[in-house]
Amino acid sequence: MTILITAVSxxxxxxxxxxxxxRGANPADLVATARDTSKIADLAERGIRTAVLDYDRPETIAAALDGVDRVLLVSGSEPGARLAGHRNVIDAAVAAGVELLAYTSISKADTAVDFPLVADHLATEQAIAASGxxxxxxxxxxxxxxxxxxxxxxxxxxxxxxxxxxxxxxxATRADYADAAAVVLLGDGHAGQVYELGGDTAWSYDELAAAASELLGREVTRVRLTTAEHVAALESAGLDAGTAAFVAGLDDAIRRGSLEFTDGTLSRLIGRPTTSLADGLRAAVAVAAA
Structure with missing residues (x-):
């Protein structure tokens, strides 16, 4: 069974x-793809096939999918401009006859319709469903x-x-979510499932400030802003009006509960508790400082 992963860079x-x-995959059974394979050259040295795959260049997708059984489509990074590329991958997967396509969507994509990031994900989910x-x-x-x-x-x-x-x-951490993707790609019985994946504990921003205090060894205070105050602060920091409204809109969605859902699905899939907020932040800050 050959598994292709997009956006490996x-x-x-x-x-x-x-x-x-x-989790035991044979390196020879993996295809790691990126727009620029020089960024993943070390994987080729480990026996993993690498290939160019650019969502906006359908010819690269078709070539990369040759002989592939399962595909992980990692969502593009530009909100509002990624659906066309996703469709190109979906179309190529249909043409290649892949047996399973996994897609990284966002929490409650079908119900949190006023969340700024949902539109592309929901449209991609619908395109996948329509593809058969x-x-x-x-x-x-x-x-x-x-x-x-x-x-x-x-x-x-x-x-x-x-x-x-x-x-x-x-x-949860990227590694937690990545582990869930690996479980799905290697296992059976997942086709047709929609998995809502989140950390075991939903935390508040007061708890975020407390975790930052512990990590930094200094008092960190949580400051509550209104949406208007937040937009004004972001603009004062140099963001244009549209970007400031977008960023504040993410906070507004969190305020309304768009990212609070957790039912243990992620930890059940990966067979262990998800990484705590404090541990995840500690590791992330250490990587950023390295």
Whole structure:
């Protein structure tokens, strides 16, 4: 069984390859792809086939999928501009007759319709369903690593500021989510499933400030902002009005509960507890400082 992973030059895709190997995959059965294969040349040295795959160049997708049985489509990185590329991969997977397509979506993609990041993911899920491909949807909640910059700023300011209100986030680490993808790609019985994946514990921003305090060895205070105050602060920091509204919109979605869902599906899939907020932040800050 040959498994192809897209976007392996990114943090998550690389971790999926690592997880597949740790779970016993034969390197010769893996195809690691990226737009620039020089960024994953070390994997070729480990016996893994590497190939160019650019979502916006269909000819590269068709070539990479030759002889492939299962595919992990890692969502593109540009919100609002990734659906066409996703469709290209889906179409190529249909043409290649792959037996399973896994896609990294976002938490509650079908119901959190006012969440700024949902539209591309929901449209991709719908395109996969319409294609008739045997598929599994991995709806990943937030990455704990997303908060590395917040901790770094808190080291200087002593503040974690947000307009999330009492909203909670069921984050897990990239490695936790990558491990779940490996389980699905190597196992059977996952086709047709939609997995809502999140950390075992949904935490508040007060808890984020407390975790930052412990990690940094200094007091970190949580500052609550209104959405208007948040937008104004972001614009004062140099963001344009559209980007500031987008970022504040993410906090607003968290405030309304878009990322708080957790039912233990992720830990059940990977067979262990998910990484705690404190441990995840500690590891992320250490990597950023290296």
């Amino acid at each position: 990114g943090h998550y895709g690389r971790l999926v390859v690592d997880a597949l190997l740790e 491909l045997p598929a599994v949807i991995l709806r990943n909640d937030w990455y704990t690593e997303n908060y590395t910059a917040d901790v770094s700023r808190a080291a200087e300011s002593g503040v974690v500021a947000s307009s999330t209100g009492d909203g909670r986030v069921a984050s």
